[in-house]
Amino acid sequence: MEGTTMAKIRRDKQRETPALATTSLPDIIFMLIFFFMATTTMKEVDYKVIIRPPSASEVQKIENKSLLRYVYIGKPNVENQKQFGSETRIQLNDAFADIAQIEEFIVMERSAMKEEDQGLMTIAIRADQETRMGVIQDVKQSLRRAYALRINYIATSRGSY
C-alpha cells in the first residue's frame, strides 16, 4: 500500500535540512551597499598637522558638506616635523601653505564651484586647540580679503558649564 511505502521512505532516509535560499543574498548586499554609499563621506585629506579640535556646547551639525572648504591649522605631525619644524603651520588640501596662499586658494576653490553655490561657500577652520590666536587672526584677515565671510570653527560637542 502506498501509505506504508511513504512511511518506509521517511524512516529510511535521514531528514535533511533544506539548503538556505541564497538567491536574494545579492539584493540584500546591494541594499547595504546603497546605504553605505549614501552615508559615506570620504576622508577629506591626509592630515599633515596634528589637530585636536576644541570643544563647545553650542555646536551645530554642518549639513551641506559640499559647500565646505577646509583650512587646517596645527603643528606638523611627526613625519613632517623634520622638514617643516614644530611651529604651527597651515595646511590647505594636501600641502602645507603660507598665509599668503589662502586668498589664492579661496579664489580657486570658489571658481571651481557651481555658480549658485559660490555665495554659500563656507570655510571650516579646523584648528588645534593650542593654536595661538595670532595665526587664527591672520587667517581670518586673509579670508576677509578674499570675501570668504562665512566661516565655521570646527569643534566637538560637549556639555555646557
Place this chain on the structure above:
Amino acid sequence: MAKRKVSEINASSMADISFLLLIFFLVATSMETTTGLARRLPEPLPPDFKPEEIDIKQRDIFVVRINSLNQLMVQGELMEITQLKNKAKEFIKNERGDAHLPELFTEDFPDLGPIAFTKNHVISVMNDVDTQYKVYIDVQNELVAAYNELRNELAMDKFGKSFSELDEELQKSIQKVYPQKISEAEPKNYGGNNNG
C-alpha cells in the same frame, strides 16, 4: 529549426562582487559628523579706510578681553569662564532697566507683541595674539550660549516651546529681539575700531 538557447549568465559570483563593494564602502565610511560654531566675518575694509568714530554709549558695550595668559576680563573685572554666560545674559536682557546696563527700547514685534529690549547693545571681544584658540572658542561659545538661552526663554515664555521647535517665522521674530551682536576688534595693524 530549434532556436539556439542563449545561455544564462552565471550570477553566482554576484554576491561576492557586491560583498567586495560593500567592504570597500565600509572601510571608506566615516560616520562622524562635523560640528562647529558658525560665524560670519565682517566685510573687508577698503585700504584707505579711516576708522570713524562710532557713537556707542559706554553702557551699551560689554567688553570681554582675553590676555596672553588666557585670563578673562569682563567689564573691567577678572572673571572665570563659567560666570561669563550669566553675566552676558544679564547684560543683554537688562531685565530691571539698570542704568549701567544697555538702554531698553520697547517695540511692537509681529507675533510677539510689545517687548522691551536692548536695541543698541554690543558685545566686544578682544584677544591677545598669544591667546589660546581653545579659550577664544570657549568665550565665543559662552556668548552664543547666552543668546541661545535668552531666545529659548523668550520662546518658552511666549509660546511654551523651545526656540528650535518654533516655525521659521517665529524664530526670525525672536532673533530680532535678541540678534547676535558679537564684535571683534580689528587686529592692531588695521586700527582699533570695532567693526562687525
